[in-house]
Amino acid sequence: MEQSGKSARQSPTPDELAVWREYVETAEAIRQALAAGLQATSGVSPGDYAVLLALSESEGHRLRSSALAQGIGWERSRLSHHLGRMESRGLIRRRKSGNDSRGAVVELTDDGARTFRASSAPHLRLVRRFFVDAxxxxxxxxxxxxxxxxxxxxxxxxxxxxxxxx
Amino acid sequence: MEQSGKSARQSPTPDELAVWREYVETAEAIRQALAAGLQATSGVSPGDYAVLLALSESEGHRLRSSALAQGIGWERSRLSHHLGRMESRGLIRRRKSGNDSRGAVVELTDDGARTFRASSAPHLRLVRRFFVDAxxxxxxxxxxxxxxxxxxxxxxxxxxxxxxxx
DNA sequence: CTCCTCTAATTGATATGTCAATTAGAGGAG
DNA sequence: CTCCTCTAATTGACATATCAATTAGAGGAG
Known part of the structure; x- marks a missing residue:
């Protein structure tokens, strides 16, 4: 009868499954509410925000692209595509690195820094409203x-x- | 000094912010692990799974497209695009509704039903492994x-x- | 130097998600 | 019937995410 023992159970019970669904759906709803708020108040996406935050906190407002990817936990290809879009909007700029000309250095433009400053406070307020206050x-x-x-x-x-x- | 009162605080404290980050990053990591598992074990995405589940549980394996959208909480346009992709893979089929020929009825194909049966158990096992067991x-x-x-x-x-x- | 291999980053193909605009038909007022 | 308006669903444009393939340069073996 090992099927009935707890360690042999494979699927969640209905109760466990209900908690799981509540968990994922809630996380998704908050993610989505925050993304919409960020977009509405400052015209940036959560991805933009992550990149702007990392650059704002870094020495000289610049980072090696690989260090940036590491810092925000993104795959490189995702970062490349995203940086392309941000560059075309004038939020960041890419230059070749001096020592290793394979590497690219990403730096915040003045406009990017300004955009981050404008988006930060509203974003934090929303985190408070949607998450902490609940x-x-x-x-x-x-x-x-x-x-x-x-x-x-x-x-x-x-x-x-x-x-x-x- | 109303700035120092709790009710006037706008941004989260560093501790609160840390919890928030832990919360979203964790939810995202689990979502992603589960999506990868689902893809690897049965070749379906979380979106496919949601659609297949709703149709499998419905009377006659068919639903009005608007009822389906309502049931899984998706916007209509998102559902339309997704159904287009699923239809081209042969998982579902769309027909005009008899009474109201604006409405479309979505039905599971045999292949779709088979795919759902094959994906369900592995998916539930992963929910257990990644979430419940933790x-x-x-x-x-x-x-x-x-x-x-x-x-x-x-x-x-x-x-x-x-x-x-x- | 030449070749090999490894690393950094980008690119292209494809899947997914959101928004605004559009199409098609239902249903009522006149 | 004709026109108006509302609803169901799709479509197109674009942003985002993932994977595989590619480009460019670094760095060592010979």
């Missing part, structure tokens, strides 16, 4: 614990997969 | 509470916005 201090703490557990578990699974491949 | 029963309950609070708060804000417009 939760009691206890819930906020619980949310952190849940996210941390999920993250840790995912990392372990990824680690196990890597080991299995080797 | 959390203690207490954390699972906490996750539900957090999601519910966030959802309720979002709905209230949307309601307030609608009222403000009127």
């Amino acid at each position: 939760l009691t201090p206890e819930e906020l703490e619980a949310a952190e614990k849940v996210a941390t557990s999920l993250r840790r578990h995912l990392k372990e699974l990824a680690q196990a997969a890597v080991v299995a491949k080797a | 959390l203690t029963p207490e954390e699972l309950e906490a996750a539900e509470k957090v999601a519910t609070s966030l959802r309720r708060h979002l709905k209230e804000l949307a309601q307030a916005a609608v009222v403000a417009k009127a």
Whole structure:
């Protein structure tokens, strides 16, 4: 009867599945609300914001493209395409790197810096309105614990997969 | 000194912001892991899965396109585009509705039904592995509470916005 | 130097998502 | 019937995301 033992159960129970659905749908709804707010208040997308934030916080408002990709956790190709769009809107500029002319350096234009300054406060206000204000201090703490557990578990699974491949 | 009062605070504190980032990044990581798993095990995207699930559960494996959009919470245009892609892969079929020939009826093909059956179990296993197994029963309950609070708060804000417009 | 291989970044193809504009038919007022 | 208006769904344009293939230069072996 190992099928009935807890460790042999393969699919979530209906209750577990309901929590899962609530979890993903909620995260998606908030992501979407915030994206719409950011777009409406300052005309930037969440992707734009991530790039502008990373550049704004960096020394000299510039970063190697690979360092930028690393910093915001994007694949390079995604970043290349996105930088192309941002460059055509005048938010950033790309130059060849001095030491290694394979590498590109991405830098914020004045317009990009101005756009980031204009978008930052409204964005943070929305994070507060949509997320922080919705939760009691206890819930906020619980949310952190849940996210941390999920993250840790995912990392372990990824680690196990890597080991299995080797 | 109303700036220092809690109710006047506009931006999240650094701690609150850190929780927010952990929350969104985690949700995004899970979404992405699950999408990759679904693709690898059965060659369907999360969007395909949502459509196939709704049709599989419906009377006669068919739904009015507007009812389908409503059921999975998509905009119509998004659904139209997605159905076009699924139809070209032979997973679904569209017919004109009898009573109202503006309306289209979407139905599962045999191949679509087979594809859904093949993708369902692996998908549910992954939900269990990535989400349910990561959390203690207490954390699972906490996750539900957090999601519910966030959802309720979002709905209230949307309601307030609608009222403000009127 | 020449060849090999590795790395940085871009490019092209395709899938997905959003918005605005359009098409087709329903249904009522006159 | 004709016109008006509303609804259902699609379409086109464009932004975004992923994957595979490619380009350009770095850096070492010979």
